[in-house]
Amino acid sequence: MAWGAVVSPEFRAAVVDICDGLGIDPSWLMACMAFESAYSFDPAKRNPGSSATGLIQFMATTARGLGTTTDALAAMTAVEQLDYVRLYFKPYAGRMATLADVYMAILYPKAIGKPDDYALFVDPAKTYQPNSGLDANRDKKVTKAEAAASVRAAMDRGLRPGNVWSGS
Numbered sequence: 001m002a003w004g005a006v007v008s009p010e011f012r013a014a015v016v017d018i019c020d021g022l023g024i025d026p027s028w029l030m031a032c033m034a035f036e037s038a039y040s041f042d043p044a045k046r047n048p049g050s051s052a053t054g055l056i057q058f059m060a061t062t063a064r065g066l067g068t069t070t071d072a073l074a075a076m077t078a079v080e081q082l083d084y085v086r087l088y089f090k091p092y093a094g095r096m097a098t099l100a101d102v103y104m105a106i107l108y109p110k111a112i113g114k115p116d117d118y119a120l121f122v123d124p125a126k127t128y129q130p131n132s133g134l135d136a137n138r139d140k141k142v143t144k145a146e147a148a149a150s151v152r153a154a155m156d157r158g159l160r161p162g163n164v165w166s167g168s
Contacts, residue, residue, distance in 0.1 A: 001015070001027050001030060001164065001165045001166075002027035002030045002031050002034070002154075002155050002158030002159050002163065002164060003030040003031070003033075003034050003041070003158035003165075004163075004164060004165020005162060005163050005164060006163055007041055007078070008078075008079070011041070011082065012026075012165060014079055015082065018082065018085065018086045018089070021086070021090075021093060022089055022092070022093045022094075023093060023094050023096070027155060027159070028098075028099045028102045028155070029085075029089075029102060031151050031152075031154045031155035031158055032056065032099075032102055032103050032151055032154075034154045034157075034158055035103075035151045036055065036056050036057045036106065037054070037057070039154070039157075043073065043074060043076050043077060043078045043080070044074040045057075046074065051070055053070040053074050054084075055081050055082070056085055056088065056106050057106070058073055058084065058088070062088070063084075066084055066087050068084060089105060092105045092109065095112050096112060099151060099152060099155060100116065100145065100147075100148035101113060103147065103148050103151040104147075104148070107120070107147055108120045108144075114144055115144070116143065116144050116145035117143050117145065118144045119142070119143055120141075120143065120147055121134075121135075121141065122141040122142075123140035123141070128140070128141075128142070131147070134147045134149075134150070
């Protein structure tokens, strides 16, 4: 499992259980959480530019929709917060066929199942500017593939010796 060596056995077991229910590879979810938490797996990790908090950077409105708050999420252990990760991903069960789809569930759910060239953010839409760093070829649009590239890199990094978990 990508990044499995840097989290607790309880965390790994919970991720496997979540992913079994979603029908996805546990390494995909681990790569997304690594990327979203700046490789810390810290449930209190906050984005300085928004309300985003935790393992998958829950926004305040998302947290409220799940029956909690970002402050409550930040006060949880990583294993406790995984209950909310499970709850968040539940509506997408059976729809995520790739690592990019798992990341789209977090970033832009409308893109789940779309091709890699699907445009997520296009200039001059106000959503483009805060996401312009993902526009690798600087063509003023962020595609699904461009957005997922950082998570693919997180997956590759998570599969390196010292990060990967291959035990039982």
